[in-house]
Amino acid sequence: MKALILLTASVLAYSADPSSGKILFESKCGICHATDPSEHKIGPELRGALRSHRSATHDVILEQIQNGGGGMPAFGELLTKDQKEDLVAYVLTLTTHVYPGDPSSGKTLFESKCGICHATDSSERRIGPGLKGLKDGALPSRRNGTNEDRNTTHDVVMHQIENGGGGMPVFRDLLTKEQKDDIVAYVLTL
Numbered sequence: 422m423k424a425l426i427l428l429t430a431s432v433l434a435y436s437a438d439p440s441s442g443k444i445l446f447e448s449k450c451g452i453c454h455a456t457d458p459s460e461h462k463i464g465p466e467l468r469g470a471l472r473s474h475r476s477a478t479h480d481v482i483l484e485q486i487q488n489g490g491g492g493m494p495a496f497g498e499l500l501t502k503d504q505k506e507d508l509v510a511y512v513l514t515l516t517t518h519v520y521p522g523d524p525s526s527g528k529t530l531f532e533s534k535c536g537i538c539h540a541t542d543s544s545e546r547r548i549g550p551g552l553k554g555l556k557d558g559a560l561p562s563r564r565n566g567t568n569e570d571r572n573t574t575h576d577v578v579m580h581q582i583e584n585g586g587g588g589m590p591v592f593r594d595l596l597t598k599e600q601k602d603d604i605v606a607y608v609l610t611l
């Protein structure tokens with residue numbers, strides 16, 4: 422009977438712990454993946470969604486950790502199975518994070534505040550770069566090679582709206598937080 426219990430316990434799935442995963446993430450992954458909105462790093466921010474348009478499922482994330490690719494090292498041999506499960510559990514808390522913001526209000530606001538300088542149906546330049554194709558993951562300044570780490574994430578787009586620069590006005594005090602969230606939600610769909 423005892424043997425049976427032991428056997429049952431050993432085949433039960435390991436129950437992954439996202440808080441251990443967070444600590445591992447900070448030491449193994451944090452150098453490339455930002456968790457602080459003010460930082461831009463070489464790997465994509467993982468909050469909200471995967472930028473590669475793969476679904477943020479357990480298996481997809483585990484596969485990325487195992488095999489890396491696209492500039493990310495393979496961790497298959499570097500971590501134990503349980504450590505990988507903890508990491509997946511933590512990454513899932515990031516990718517399922519939901520930002521506030523209503524893209525349809527954002528569209529209306531975009532048309533009145535941003536549309537004069539930015540096309541949304543092409544990547545052609547008006548005064549600012551055309552924004553079509555942003556949802557594929559790269560901002561125009563990354564696509565044209567001037568800024569390697571400009572991934573299309575909530576925080577990078579918000580930072581651009583807040584601070585402008587390079588010919589773009591500063592919208593920090595011109596829009597409410599809610600309006601900015603709506604615009605970001607819309608821009609991420611382009």
Ligand code: HEC
Binds near residue numbers: 475
């Ligand atoms: C040396 C930098 C680096 C390290 C360290 C790193 N990554 Fe990455 N990671 C990247 C890059 C770059 C990409 C984008 C790959 C691509 O575009 O194909 C990426 C992609 C990902 C993706 C997929 C994102 C998507 O949109 O599909 C996940 C999930 C991920 N990393 C998780 C992790 C985890 C968990 C760790 C730690 C175990 C880690 N990364 C460590 C650089 C890194």
Ligand code: HEC
Binds near residue numbers: 536563
């Ligand atoms: C007066 C013209 C103008 C207006 C209005 C304007 N922008 Fe821009 N925007 C620019 C210019 C110019 C750039 C390029 C900046 C650079 O290259 O440094 C830019 C860049 C951007 C980028 C790309 C950043 C990158 O790294 O590629 C985004 C996203 C963006 N703007 C969003 C917006 C949003 C959202 C609004 C409305 C709230 C807005 N812009 C309003 C001129 C404008």
